[in-house]
Amino acid sequence: xxxxxxxxxxxxxxxxxxxxxxxxxxxxxxxxxxxxxxxxxxxxxxxxxxxxxxxxxxxxxxxxxxxxxxxxxxxxxxxxxxxxxxxxxxxxxxxxxxxxxxxxxxxxxxxxxxxxxxxxxxxxxxxxxxxxxxxxxxxxxxxxxxxxxxxxxxxxxxxxxxxxxxxxxxxxxxxxxxxxxxxxxxxxxxxxxxxxxxxxxxxxxxxxxxxxxxxxxxxxxxxxxxxxxxxxxxxxxxxxxxxxxxxxxxxxxxxxxxxxxxxxxxxxxxxxxxxxxxxxxxxxxxxxxxxxxxxxxxxxxxxxxxxxxxxxxxxxxxxxxxxxxxxxxxxxxxxxxxxxxxxxxxxxxxxxxxxxxxxxxxxxxxxxxxxxxxxxxxxxxxxxxxxxxxxxxxxxxxxxxxxxxxxxxxxxxxxxxxxxxxxxxxxxxxxxxxxxxxxxxxxxxxxxxxxxxxxxxxxxxxxxxxxxxxxxxxx
Numbered sequence: 162x163x164x165x166x167x168x169x170x171x172x173x174x175x176x177x178x179x180x181x182x183x184x185x186x187x188x189x190x191x192x193x194x195x196x197x198x199x200x201x202x203x204x205x206x207x208x209x210x211x212x213x214x215x216x217x218x219x220x221x222x223x224x225x226x227x228x229x230x231x232x233x234x235x236x237x238x239x240x241x242x243x244x245x246x247x248x249x250x251x252x253x254x255x256x257x258x259x260x261x262x263x264x265x266x267x268x269x270x271x272x273x274x275x276x277x278x279x280x281x282x283x284x285x286x287x288x289x290x291x292x293x294x295x296x297x298x299x300x301x302x303x304x305x306x307x308x309x310x311x312x313x314x315x316x317x318x319x320x321x322x323x324x325x326x327x328x329x330x331x332x333x334x335x336x337x338x339x340x341x342x343x344x345x346x347x348x349x350x351x352x353x354x355x356x357x358x359x360x361x362x363x364x365x366x367x368x369x370x371x372x373x374x375x376x377x378x379x380x381x382x383x384x385x386x387x388x389x390x391x392x393x394x395x396x397x398x399x400x401x402x403x404x405x406x407x408x409x410x411x412x413x414x415x416x417x418x419x420x421x422x423x424x425x426x427x428x429x430x431x432x433x434x435x436x437x438x439x440x441x442x443x444x445x446x447x448x449x450x451x452x453x454x455x456x457x458x459x460x461x462x463x464x465x466x467x468x469x470x471x472x473x474x475x476x477x478x479x480x481x482x483x484x485x486x487x488x489x490x491x492x493x494x495x496x497x498x499x500x501x502x503x504x505x506x507x508x509x510x511x512x513x514x515x516x517x518x519x520x521x522x523x524x525x526x527x528x529x530x531x532x533x534x535x536x537x538x539x540x541x542x543x544x545x546x547x548x549x550x551x552x553x554x555x556x557x558x559x560x561x562x563x564x565x566x567x568x569x570x571x572x573x574x575x576x577x578x579x580x581x582x583x584x585x586x587x588x589x590x591x592x593x594x595x596x597x598x599x600x601x602x603x604x605x606x607x608x609x610x611x612x613x614x615x616x617x618x619x620x621x622x623x624x625x626x627x628x629x630x631x632x633x634x635x636x
Contacts, residue, residue, distance in 0.1 A: 164224060167199070167254055168239065171247050177230055178237030182223050187255055187317050189248070196221030199251070201317075202228075203244040210244075226251075249349025252320040259323035260352040263293075263331060266463055267338040267348070269382050270359025270395075272505040273456050274312070274337040276448070277359060279484045280460035281335045287477035288469055293326035295319065296337040298485055298607050303329025313342030316349055323351070333467075340365055340378035348382070355466055356382045357393040357459050361400045362504035366532040376400060391466040395455065409466050411458040413451075419462050421454050428516040435461065437471050444475050447482050450512030452505075486606025488512070491626045494599050495591070499606025501528065501555070503538040506603055510546035519597030520548035524586050525604050526555030527565055529612075536565065537572025544573040547601075549593075551578045553586035555604040556612040583611065587625050602626070 165180035185197030191213035194200055200217035202210035202225055214225055214234060224237040228244055241247055253260075266281060268274045278296045285292040294301040297312040302325045313336070314322070326334050338356075342348055358379070365375060379402070383392050386406035394401070396412030410417040413424070421444070424433040431446045433454055446457055457478060464474040483489055488498045488509060496513070500506040506525065513521050523543050527536045543550040552569050554562045562581055570577070580586035590600045602622045605611075611620035 162255055164199075164237065167251060170254065171241070171250060173241060174247070175230075175240040176237065177240065178224070180237075182237055184224060184255070187252055189315065189317065191216040191220070194220035194222050197223050199224045199226060199239075201226045201244060201248055201251075203248065204228075245346055249316045249320075249346055252317045253350035256320040256324040258350070258352075259320060259327045260334075260350075262327045263323060263334045264354045264467065265323075265351060266333070266335045266355045266357065266467075267351075267353045267382055268335065268357045268359065268459075269338040269340070269343070269379055270357075271362045271364050271502060272500075272508070273359035273452070273459065274339075275499070276453065276456045276484050276487050277357060277459045277463075278335045278337050280456060280478060280481060281463055283481045284460055284464050284469075284474060284477045285333050285335075285467070287480075288464075288473055290333050291329075291331045292333040292335060293322070293329070293331045294335045295322055296335075302326050303331065305329075312337050313339045313347050316347045319347060319351065338382055340375055341368060343381045344368075344378040353382065353386060353390065355391045355393060355463050356386055356404075356406070357463050358383070358395055358398070358400070358402070359455065359459055360395055360398045360504070362502060363535055363538070364502045364532060366534055367530065391463075393459065393462045393466060395459070397455075407466075409462055411455075411462045413454060413458075419458055419465065421458055424451065424454055426451065426512070426515055431457075435471065435475065437465070440471060442471055442475055445479050447480075448488075449516070450488060450508065452508040452512065453488075486608070486623070489606075489623065491623045492630055494594065494596075495602070495626055496599065497602050497606060497622045497626070499608075500525075500603045501605075503535055503542055506539055507542045507546065509601060509603065510542065513599050513601055514546060517597075517599045519595055519599070521546070522549045522551070522590050522594060522598060522600045523547040524551045524553060524583075524590050524600070524602045526553045526562075526583070527569055527604070528556045529558035529560035529562070529565055531558075533568060536568035537570075540569040540572035540577075541574060543603075544575050544577055549578065551580055551586045551590055553580050553583045554611070555583070556608075556610075557614070558612050559614045583620065583622075584625055587622065588629060591626070591629050 189201040194217045200222040226239045268277045275297045282294045300307045383402040383404040390406040392404045392406040396410040396415040396417035411419040420436045421433045435444045461474045500509045611618045
């Protein structure tokens with residue numbers, strides 16, 4: 162694309178050099194620059210992109226977007242005082258506004274985003290709606306699946322993925338939308354047709370500082386919707402968001418457009434009646450737990466707002482089996498779950514308490530360089546709702562793992578076991594497990610790594626369990 166076409170809708174931009182050059186791509190990462198690219202030298206939370214302009218030019222960048230002119234730079238320079246404010250517009254223009262050719266569903270909330278996104282992708286696909294997905298675990302583009310590098314990617318990657326979906330014949334896209342992504346503008350210039358809210362509980366206060374700021378970040382998704390769009394809200398959650406869109410609610414306890422009643426839970430399935438516009442139909446799902454009733458209701462609500470019938474939604478979700486790392490049964494009586502907040506851990510433990518026949522043994526920890534306030538709260542939940550809790554490491558990052566555990570122990574109401582090494586903690590839980598006991602290994606879920614200050618080790622909770630059972634790691 163010619164530079165003059167790329168920037169024709171951008172106000173306040175000064176160009177030093179020719180506008181006739183061909184731009185072969187956009188990137189804000191100097192190590193990803195290819196010949197002919199426009200390098201976006203923006204300031205991040207840790208680094209200033211301007212420091213990497215020389216590297217970008219060496220790699221072949223033909224143009225640089227910066228906030229200050231440098232007469233010694235050989236490439237064409239685009240100067241704008243607020244680079245972040247125009248990055249999304251440039252990306253959307255370069256990839257030809259792909260969200261306009263898709264019906265895009267954004268899913269946000271503290272917990273449940275991944276499960277609801279997987280449910281929606283399965284629901285739409287069963288309804289013969291070719292659907293792409295961008296989320297924590299994986300990205301789906303046509304027939305191709307890629308491991309997700311982060312829940313909500315950077316703004317350029319998002320626009321590229323949406324364009325790839327259009328080219329792959331998709332007519333819909335489902336995106337997990339995080340508070341970080343909203344606050345940093347990563348979903349800027351994406352035309353969302355439906356926005357789904359799951360719940361809001363304490364998390365990410367290391368970034369947002371307080372719950373008001375966290376809520377305001379989430380609200381941006383709904384504030385950006387126009388009158389012809391849909392905002393799908395959890396009626397049982399106290400949070401409400403300002404929006405011009407049509408509002409559709411779901412819930413269990415509060416009055417809602419879509420409601421669940423007569424809920425029956427077991428260790429293998431969930432059944433409940435779905436009430437909608439005078440209809441009462443049975444929902445059967447292989448997902449377990451009351452929290453998954455909410456996830457199912459959220460997905461059904463989005464399907465209804467998309468234009469599908471209730472019968473179509475229920476039939477499509479009936480065969481859905483699982484989400485990797487979300488209350489995933491690895492071996493009989495042993496579950497792995499991504500729960501890393503007080504609310505998520507409480508929900509999973511309550512579910513397992515309802516189906517247990519023996520003891521409930523929980524292995525968990527808290528991440529380093531993340532919200533410290535939730536550590537004692539998670540300790541309290543785990544010690545109260547488990548018959549035995551084993552506190553261990555979970556991505557300590559730059560922090561001392563022992564200090565993280567001390568933070569957790571301050572909230573524990575009763576004696577717990579401590580095992581710093583996560584594999585040893587899992588080994589111990591399995592060793593003491595009796596046939597009727599349940600073991601929950603919480604915090605990492607689908608993750609494949611354990612992150613320390615100076616190195617990253619391959620680590621998969623589910624795989625560790627399988628190896629222990631196969632005898633690869635002796636008790």
